[in-house]
Amino acid sequence: MTDPSGFAAITSQLERLAIEVPSWAYGNSGTRFKVFGSAGTPRSVEEKIADAAVVNRLTGLAPSVALHIPWDLVDDYTALRSYAEDLGVALGTINSNTFQDDDYKLGALTHTDKVVRQKAIDHHFECIDVMHATGSRDLKVWLAEGSNYPGQADLRGRQDRLAESLATIYERIGEDQRLVLEYKFFEPAFYHTDVPDWGTSYAQVVALGERAMVCLDTGHHAPGTNIEFIVMQLLRLGRLGSFDFNSRFYADDDLIVGAADPFQLFRIMAEVIRGGGLDADSDVAFMLDQCHNIEDKIPGQIRSVLNVQEMTARALLIDRDALLVAQQDGDVLGAHEIYIDAFSTDVRPALAAWREERGLPASPMRAYAESGYQQEIEESRRGGTQLSWN
Amino acid sequence: MTDPSGFAAITSQLERLAIEVPSWAYGNSGTRFKVFGSAGTPRSVEEKIADAAVVNRLTGLAPSVALHIPWDLVDDYTALRSYAEDLGVALGTINSNTFQDDDYKLGALTHTDKVVRQKAIDHHFECIDVMHATGSRDLKVWLAEGSNYPGQADLRGRQDRLAESLATIYERIGEDQRLVLEYKFFEPAFYHTDVPDWGTSYAQVVALGERAMVCLDTGHHAPGTNIEFIVMQLLRLGRLGSFDFNSRFYADDDLIVGAADPFQLFRIMAEVIRGGGLDADSDVAFMLDQCHNIEDKIPGQIRSVLNVQEMTARALLIDRDALLVAQQDGDVLGAHEIYIDAFSTDVRPALAAWREERGLPASPMRAYAESGYQQEIEESRRGGTQLSWN
Amino acid sequence: MTDPSGFAAITSQLERLAIEVPSWAYGNSGTRFKVFGSAGTPRSVEEKIADAAVVNRLTGLAPSVALHIPWDLVDDYTALRSYAEDLGVALGTINSNTFQDDDYKLGALTHTDKVVRQKAIDHHFECIDVMHATGSRDLKVWLAEGSNYPGQADLRGRQDRLAESLATIYERIGEDQRLVLEYKFFEPAFYHTDVPDWGTSYAQVVALGERAMVCLDTGHHAPGTNIEFIVMQLLRLGRLGSFDFNSRFYADDDLIVGAADPFQLFRIMAEVIRGGGLDADSDVAFMLDQCHNIEDKIPGQIRSVLNVQEMTARALLIDRDALLVAQQDGDVLGAHEIYIDAFSTDVRPALAAWREERGLPASPMRAYAESGYQQEIEESRRGGTQLSWN
């Protein structure tokens, strides 16, 4: 096979790409209007991990699974870890949840009531305990906190309490562990959110210490936000901890990453590469955080990791030397064309060939369809309660 | 009491203001992350109507209750109507629901499968049957239909099927009934929505006939949309059927109307008045459609109808003659100031006095707090299943 | 050359693609902060047409040039027509301008003053006279009218006057001519715009008659608007007159079409094709409307028409039969993948080969760079006043 696009030169970097999949993507999800079920949906954490392992087996891209506590509460995490490892995947980031208990209706780490704050802090301590058992590096904190009505809450007091609560949690994490603070523009709070933007997350984590980082969820920004700029900035400031990948047309739609705007995903990956986020010594974690409300979940996840891989490959193909020259020269159209040339390249054939070289199916999507796995789980997973976000 | 603002001159119009409340506002609601319950929440349609009747008793503003089928399915609507009338309220608009049955996962009136379409049409026929029993004038159709991924659906085919389905439903409504078609920018579908904007709703209802109208939900627009312009246009075109009032900072937040941007509500009511929507012969229906996710529901509804009343009063105070002169003269700041003067007027004392004249409490909010009703329902409504959106 | 993607099958349709270029794209443009000049910028209408002819010569895609009155006012349009034809291009759409005369500060076709309205109407009559001389089919009306402050203007009165003014203009156009009404979300007016959305443009042109159509400028929508849906709807309603192509990240940025979101351009062209807009009997006009504020103008235009061509080619490659089956079957991911497959195809080599077959340069961008034209105009066009938007 000829290699007009220079694919051979990028495989060593491409090999480093690993995308953590979220356990909850294999359960049911939906909107406030309806959560539709689907045949074959897992009834246990183990079944979710089994499904995730299929994604990894077919793509070679998804070696770890993120857990969500308490959605993925089990009695014995050491056993769960072995179970996962036997299936070829590791347990990854631990996600806390302080938004589904009645006590958290008006806040958790920011609550005016010290008792509620302590309860939320204790929950994070439990998550850290889980991390020790699972060998997880990252504690990811997404806070659903905020208010719905102007005047309802004291924004400043909440920010100060947030700082205090986070500091208490941060003290507890291990030397090799990190606290990663996610930000989100809005939802479920509709007037103010306590960590609404990267600036707030950055200011909070800088105050904590060196092992506190920012999580960038690609769906958590105001309309029109230039996300790759934030990627650049957080890498520059040394605080890009992880990505939650998904895509959106409107709000936090949680669609398959790359489905809404593939060029945006390309630009994000281009900036990751430019800033060293895919270097051998990079600590940036790449994760999915999506909702497969209407599409099949396992192929939805396969499609997602393939999209990230495909756009990473295209971004790696950017002729960086030529680009830099054009940028230096102020050649607006020339620089843009070098950039777009990489994006316009169809890397699918090269990726398929490369997959086969590595013992993976050329088309993971087709391989899944032909594997019979879906039919098997639809058959075997009858009865029980399908897992969802609770 | 002196009347510097000219309040006396507007009471005859203000008296015409009636706001329909939605039965579902009295049940629990939430986001996809969590539906919080609250003490005293109704367990039956009757309890919802009882709560709505309290809102009307204290404000004199909410003489009817909208129902949602099947959420408000009962065996005997004639009995329900009597029950409501005994409490001083009428049954109002009937809202159909074609988004919570598994068959509707990929569409209802637009579905590619004729069987599913017919099922959705039949549901509307049932709603029309209910309307005959309840004496309702309006069948309100909000369609949750759309798609999440580009390519998933044939936009054009769906639009054509929508036209056909609506025509079949329209044929069935009575001579004195109306079909009101709501539009919504997005959610629960995240790529395309089949009735996303007023233009689509308008084009569809014009094709149906004279008793087909548009419903404008104040939370269903793209960011930055000038809603009062649409109010003006629909009144001009003779197709403004009804309002679903609520407010928002981001998406379809469904907050208390007027809470996010009181000046916007003022502008909307000013345009309603300008276009004859509050005239004696107007058929425009004013309704609430909100979610009280974290605040108490009954006072949330009281606050809502009061907000509409307050902004309507301010809008009625606009010195229309002076405004027209300034507008004709191109006096930009002068016209703006006349408009703003009305908005800046504190009508609360005059409204309180006017309420008392009519045998209503000066402060409905305080009256509710002091009525003991909330304590009573929290006490009496123990056990059973609190109603929510299903 | 093998043809794995089925390119051969689409060339007959691709051949029909013709994109009108705007004369003003060859002059200087900028923002309110600064208009930067550039060497070689035309000083006369003729020089603009000469530049446009180069774009057509190198791409075979731009056979006509839109004019803007009064920016392109000349004494003798018959002579201008001959001049253009000698260069291989036709004169196309005539664009009116009622936003740069001091009288139009507060409106033109909607102005409260009848004298100003008549002046604006008369300007359109002059444009129609020009059309007769140039042989142009379309009179394109973009109205910069609106208001900046709530209360400043009577929205309804303006809408009624707009209808009246347009009717007067419409009466004057010839049997084979069309009036095309553009809409725009905002700018230069910042509170309300008199034709802000497709619904308003549609309602206005329907009232005029069958030769009145809507112009869709791809940069004139609220954030998040699904533009291809509007394309579908206007084609369905028989009122899609023309496109003004450009792209944007924020507002009406007027960037090179396809530069900001190539997938969106693909979706738009897919819907054009689906709705018959590229059929042999289609009357849809494809135009550019862009600002080359910082990049070179002629290659900017070449890049633009190539982008439209490239995305049209990809959209033509959609396997429509397979797509329809997947859509009918409710195969969400399957349908999406068929759609995305076409988008992911690199059509550049096939397009280059096809161009050469037709006697065009394989790479129009490179051909322009090597042609020496830029150097020539930079040399020869010294002195005089570079043309801009006035």
Added chain:
Amino acid sequence: MTDPSGFAAITSQLERLAIEVPSWAYGNSGTRFKVFGSAGTPRSVEEKIADAAVVNRLTGLAPSVALHIPWDLVDDYTALRSYAEDLGVALGTINSNTFQDDDYKLGALTHTDKVVRQKAIDHHFECIDVMHATGSRDLKVWLAEGSNYPGQADLRGRQDRLAESLATIYERIGEDQRLVLEYKFFEPAFYHTDVPDWGTSYAQVVALGERAMVCLDTGHHAPGTNIEFIVMQLLRLGRLGSFDFNSRFYADDDLIVGAADPFQLFRIMAEVIRGGGLDADSDVAFMLDQCHNIEDKIPGQIRSVLNVQEMTARALLIDRDALLVAQQDGDVLGAHEIYIDAFSTDVRPALAAWREERGLPASPMRAYAESGYQQEIEESRRGGTQLSWN
């Protein structure tokens, strides 16, 4: 006069409110489509200051005037300072301008060419020289820098060069001077902006030192951004240097502050007060930055400072003790109502009376109209060149 709203208690704080007006607001401004002139527009810096002095004389609110270099370049700033002081106003913030010289087409402080960067740095040195002559405290830096096309520029390289350039400038400012860095979402760059959000401005100024602060322009955010949250955060972090007040419906519309969303202005001022920004020892500077494109400039400025004053007064009326209790108690509606009560209060009569006590006209707008100043300048300022943004 009775004082039901507690106005007397807030006047000591209200007295501290001072709003700097921008010299350029008195010149002509417009959009990229047209800059309309108006009778009486200044032809010199002195005439701009004279107009600004009128605003201060009538309102007592605008004791200083911000200058823009080079728009306000004069030979002798000591003389200008005396001229201004004789008219009762001081010279305030100095604004640099690195966006209108041809060299800055592709950047200034971030430019790839060291020569251009040095030129831009030197311009800031000149501004600092002016500051020494005028006695100005603040050097305000708004950078129009960015790129229009993905790939055009190296985002990271530009950010690093920005840091370096700013550090060089920061070193030069005096002990009692501050560097204030403004951020802006977009425009005039349409793909990326080098300082697009408060997070970037914050990260840059923290790296500079303690006298580097953030400037918050109320029109420079993405749609839906909660601006008062940023106000809270910057005050909490000790980095809120100044405000550029204006209002908007869409983008950076630069409308009269408070005209588009008075409740938002109220919320911003409430957060300023909450965070100590109006305390006696506060260094926060309040400025206008607006465009009076179609309205008269001087009354436009009077209206603006009055709007800020009015909303500040309303915000000062918030019953903070009661609010805090309701917030602590989680009384959602109760807290919201306390907040809204203050907003709903009509403070205009109390403000008018207070003005008269202080020897100011009760209605500055009417006083201006009756002063004959407008007629006088329209008469006297004939000939010459009206000033604009260049």
